[in-house]
Amino acid sequence: MLAKNKHSNLLEQSQYKYSLQDVEDPNLFREIYPYDEIPKVAFNHRRVPLDMPDEIWITDTTFRDGQQSRAPYTANQIVDMYKLLNRLGGPNGIIRQSEFFVYTKKDREAVLKCMDLGYEFPEVTTWIRAKKEDFALVRDIGIKETGILVSCSDYHIFKKLGLSRKEALDHYLGVVKRAFDAGIRPRCHLEDITRADFYGFVVPFVNELHELSAEAKIPVKIRMCDTMGYGVSYPGVALPRSVPGIVYGLHHYADVPSDMLEWHGHNDFYHGVTNAVNAWLYGCSGVNCSLLGIGERTGNIPLEAMVMEYAALRGTFDGMDPTAITEIAEYFKNEIGYEIPPMTPFVGSAFNLTRAGVHADGLMKDQEIYNIFDTEKILGRPAEVAISNTSGTAGIAYWINKHYKLPTESAVTKQDPLVVKIKEEIDRLYADGRTTLMGDDELEQIINFYYPRLNKEGI
Secondary structure (H helix, E strand, O other): OEEEOOOOOOEEEOOOOOOOOOOOOOOOOOOOOOOOOOOOOOEOOOOOOOOOOOOOEEEEOOOOHHHOOOOOOOHHHHHHHHHHHHHHHOOOOOEEEEEEOOOOHHHHHHHHHHHHOOOOOOEEEEEEOOOHHHHHHHHHHOOOEEEEEOOOOHHHHHHHOOOOHHHHHHHHHHHHHHHHHOOOEEEEEEOOHHHOOHHHHHHHHHHHHHHHHHHHOOOOEEEEEEOOOOOEOOOOEOOOOEHHHHHHHHHHHHOOOHHHEEEEEEOOOOOHHHHHHHHHHOOOOEEEEEHHHOOOOOOEOEHHHHHHHHHHHHOOOOOOOOHHHHHHHHHHHHHHOOOOOOOOOOOOOOOOEEOOHHHHHHHHHOHHHOOOOOHHHHHOOOOEEOEOOOOHHHHHHHHHHHHOOOOHHHOOOOOOHHHHHHHHHHHHHHHOOOOOOEOHHHHHHHHHHHOOOHHHHOO
8 A cells, every 4th residue: 555655755655564572582682782792783784764853852861860870969959950951952942851850859859949940941851660659749740741661672571570572561551551541741761772672572562652642642752762872873784773773663663753752872882972863863853861971881972962963963053052061061060079071072171172282383373273163152161272291382372372361462472482481491390200281370380480470461
């Protein structure tokens, strides 16, 4: 049977409807996941078309998955960060939702305080256990959407839950019905989807959810959880690891619209950001992230990274305020005491800092030569140099001009006598055995010794 696809405007064959394969033994994909070796990447050379949705957005899990790998945030810290998320996401709600725990008194206090702020975005959502009392709890608070864990790989169904696929499917459907009875939109977290039998369990299960949703007239969101970071996005890669294949399959074989699809990835194999971008490109509207990528094991998709990816793909921030990223980094450092690795893009202390003299020389001539973009305009962080025995006179001159904010007409050059003198002093320190970078306070002392009028009059 042929039918016109409303999205592509092309005639397509009606799709085969997959049924549950209630196997006796778990399918653990041992050829791909041998466990005593590195997981294999298999190809079947099947490619699916790019299918970027009309709208794409970011959702946040800082206060859920982000709290599973560190000491819990205080209620006030959660509220402060939620305010920064609101500012970063802007009035158009590019950061669409943020999910919270509600198990402790502290968690519930934070949820209520954030809801009391009255922000439209990010919408406060929750993550709960599949228990009747949990549904009542979130309903009484006034939550409209909650996440529910529905593990979908045989690793979880057989090994963790001790169920058959049919028993797991029936159990999950019962949980979703309880959400409908409570008047709550369920967000089904398909845990471990990149090790799941996609056409033997995932698609049949989502088709059943689709039917329940139509009966209840309540939408069901599908979160594709790459729990172990196994997802890959190479062209022609095979399921179950194929991110494009997973998104395409849920679109075309389970009729899940883009705005009901969300990608949740981990970074175990350094594919976190790439997989999230490809989820967008192949038809998923939402990507779930955490601030600074803090999350289970190697972490989640860094939210600040996807802000930049959004701007790169759309050509605009669409109202987002990226300077909030710098304030978020400062908040983690100063208020929470979290040590951000210096080389972390956009938020690390060294992300736009150069130590090489030849790079500093380029920065003095034109920042665009060695700075990834105008970091001062976009993030409120000018390009910097670190001073050591490899910085050269160019690095010293650049540091002086930036540190003292000297206007162009007063800026020093690498030939300036003061710069040459400082270089000699630094070389002497390193010749005596120093190995660490020069601190700002040390450089100020040297400058004040050789040129005491600098702070008062400039050069």
